[in-house]
Amino acid sequence: xxxxxxDFNTLKELLGVTDGNLASHAKALEAEQYIMVEKQFIxxxxxxxxxxxxxxxxxxxxxxxxxxxxxxxx
Amino acid sequence: MDNYLKDIxxxxxxxxxxxxxxxxxxxSGILAGVYALTGAFFIKYIDALDxxxxxxxxxxxxxxxxxxxxxxxxxxxxxxxxxxxxAKKQGETIWNSTSKRLVANFLIPLVTGGVFALLLIKNHxxxxxxxxxxxxxxxxxxxxxRYTLRDxxxxxxxxxxxxxxxTYFMGYGLEFWALGFGVCHILYGSVMYFKYDRK
Numbered sequence: 001x002x003x004x005x006x007d008f009n010t011l012k013e014l015l016g017v018t019d020g021n022l023a024s025h026a027k028a029l030e031a032e033q034y035i036m037v038e039k040q041f042i043x044x045x046x047x048x049x050x051x052x053x054x055x056x057x058x059x060x061x062x063x064x065x066x067x068x069x070x071x072x073x074x
Numbered sequence: 075m076d077n078y079l080k081d082i083x084x085x086x087x088x089x090x091x092x093x094x095x096x097x098x099x100x101x102s103g104i105l106a107g108v109y110a111l112t113g114a115f116f117i118k119y120i121d122a123l124d125x126x127x128x129x130x131x132x133x134x135x136x137x138x139x140x141x142x143x144x145x146x147x148x149x150x151x152x153x154x155x156x157x158x159x160x161a162k163k164q165g166e167t168i169w170n171s172t173s174k175r176l177v178a179n180f181l182i183p184l185v186t187g188g189v190f191a192l193l194l195i196k197n198h199x200x201x202x203x204x205x206x207x208x209x210x211x212x213x214x215x216x217x218x219x220r221y222t223l224r225d226x227x228x229x230x231x232x233x234x235x236x237x238x239x240x241t242y243f244m245g246y247g248l249e250f251w252a253l254g255f256g257v258c259h260i261l262y263g264s265v266m267y268f269k270y271d272r273k
Contacts, residue, residue, distance in 0.1 A: 002093040010171055014092050064085070070078045 001052060005038075008048040026050060034059055095176045095222040097166055099156035100271050103229075103263025106149035111256035113145040114248055121248070145255075160271065172221060180218035183210050204247025208237030208254045223270065229262040 006014075012022050029035045034056030038049040052060070090096070117138050161168045187210020191203050215230025233254045240250035 002089045013167065064082065067078050067082050
């Protein structure tokens with residue numbers, strides 16, 4: 001994991017997607033319990049933060065491993 | 075098969091992009107080195123006028139301090155301006171969570187070193203000033219390199235090593251400063267410029 005957490009706006013900027021697009025993907029990941037959502041207030045502004053769960057980390061690693069295996073198989 | 079490879083490459087690129095400040099300008103490194111060498115030659119000239127002795131609180135010492143600060147300020151401003159320009163060209167934002175972490179991690183060892191150097195001056199341990207500033211600057215680079223282009227790590231390692239050598243050969247502070255802040259920056263700046271900046 002290169003980042004402990006990422007907030008909504010950082011992800012939006014990084015991925016270049018719309019609010020709705022990001023929100024729906026985040027909901028799906030949350031439903032699978034791959035990510036955790038943390039909502040708080042920074043001063044008066046709402047801030048939504050996402051963290052990978054243990055299951056999420058494992059799923060990600062499995063995905064990468066699977067991709068690498070497929071590449072090696074040719 | 076190409077799709078899977080592209081997937082992995084995209085993932086890796088995203089991981090780097092979210093944690094590394096890639097708009098660091100190699101050109102600013104070269105310029106910083108040039109400023110440092112210019113400052114060093116200027117100081118050498120002042121030194122020669124005073125017959126090789128520098129008395130603290132003298133006009134010469136204050137001038138040397140002024141030159142050092144000027145080099146530092148010029149380097150930082152140049153670095154900022156060129157990095158902003160590079161970021162605009164790449165379509166990246168300049169001030170985000172990554173660059174904030176970069177600045178914080180760079181400043182902690184750097185400011186510590188700076189304060190340490192000032193305290194050395196206060197306590198009259200002049201011989202250690204050049205080695206200490208080199209070592210702490212090297213540490214700052216190594217620490218910051220996690221959040222930007224990895225070449226900065228090697229710059230940091232080199233300057234730290236030069237700092238240690240400078241500690242061994244006490245009395246040649248200016249020469250080692252010129253080597254570390256001057257030559258090294260020009261070298262690594264050039265490497266980074268040809269590797270990343272020329273598209």
